[in-house]
Amino acid sequence: MPSIRDVARLAGVSHQTVSRVLNDHPSIRVETKQRVLDAIRQLDYRPNAAARALVTSKLNLIGILSASVGEFGPTASIAAIEEAARSEGYSATTLNLPDTSPEAIGAAVRQLLREQVDGIVVIAPQVRVFHVLRGMAIDVPFVSLQTSSGQGSDSVAADQLEGARLATQHLIELGHADILHLSGPQDWIEADSRMRGYLQALRDADLPTIPPIRGDWTADFGHYAGRELARRQDFTAIFAANDLMAIGLMHGFRDAGIDVPGDVSVVGFDDIPVAAHVWPPLTTVHIDFAELGRRAIARLLATLRGADDDVPQREAPALVVRDSAATRR
Template identity: 65%
Template structure:
């Protein structure tokens, strides 16, 4: 019998069954990993699938198994290095475990937009959800929707109704600020992230903890939007006052914008002002001067998120997730406070 199906159509499960000389129910059992199939029968079916170039239809398999083998990812950011790296790692780890990934990116962070994105994922029959949208309002919406599928977040919200995989943002921000304090800086400004962002709040808290413990004067934080453009704008404004000797920016893009503005204002980094960022994006080591920052393992975060969610789907006992501690990377943008800047 020829292995070729009728011309003009894709091979079906019945074509595989005919070529392997088994029933289509047997082919279905092979596809779903049923333990009752003999090894030689399973191999005959696999050989027929390969000869026909047969690819199982995911929708049909979902009807048979009541499982879509799909993980949903809810993301509030697109294009940035950190989230993109985590999503790529999530997709790699999911594929290794036999899962597909369906991602919904929030075009806006309004409650209506969040609900629409979640409904889209639910309609795709995702078995579980990874939340990479780090705003408090996202979790408020999730709680209000009473989701009946397990989900894992990449930020700790203090809630106990889901598993959280947290990077210790507070410890990272504290290390960055303490580094500046150890260099002799007593007047340190914080360029923060947007309000309602869990990461921004945690990094501000780490900054304030270090400042308070060192009994230093607290400058009002500047609320940014994560962009280099805002960093440049803030740097131009800060250059007019000079009542500080260092800036800790809540992410690298704002820090790079800051350094650009300081350079345009005739200030030398780090002689006149030290700058520290957060994230350690690839370009951070190539700007002038290379940026001191806090390194995050974004791919490791994505990999662990999949492992945590799959454990939930398998019904494994819930255990406390170990926080990932970021590491300070010292480069050329931070240096000892200049003698003329110690007192104002």
């Protein structure tokens, strides 16, 4: 690996001058700074983060606070945040909340602050997490990566209400009037947004609503629901609040002798990688969770650098039409 002295030799300056350039010292002439930067690029020199921290008192560290362990969307966002942070010279540390009690949230935030993070990205599915955070004295910038529709200026969000409306509207356009909703758990931001989008589409079409079924996001619950719902005759289509429940639902219907989409149409949400490869391939709503992660880190770094923030706040959903929903017979 090239050293700071290798950069100095190539640029024809002292290693102290290279150090001043790295620390953005105002006394360096423009042409000297450019020679050093050219040498850094040519050698692909990477400053030692620990050594720089001793000089600048900055670790260039972003904290990620996550309360969505194992969920596809947050996992994709975290990977994108880490990659985007590295490309900007920052490293990232992730803390997964064991639960979303005020005590657990407070302890996690204090741990990140003890690690001297420069800023925090919060990925949490439940409303109460943000209530606790708003009441804490957090002395570093933070951005929340939320998945509901209208949030504050310090957040980025996917318009999941609109995504759910698109999913339900697709079923309506296929001729379905009795549409059931398999929702997510209570108090989850995603579950609330997707339920509201479903209800809005039904109201706009002047169609009756059937009381939603509260699920837990898992394929196991979807499978159980499919077997139980096979006994009912009061619906012809289901919008499931995520793909895992939708996939389990189709499995449960198949076990009960119900054909999808011949007897019942099913639409999911998230567009997880396996959604295109189940049978039948799942019609669903695509959210670019990786892009949400990149936008979150861009917004946080703009705040840290005092730069103008022109990062789009809202990520638009897209309906992905496959074979699990068909025209009502």
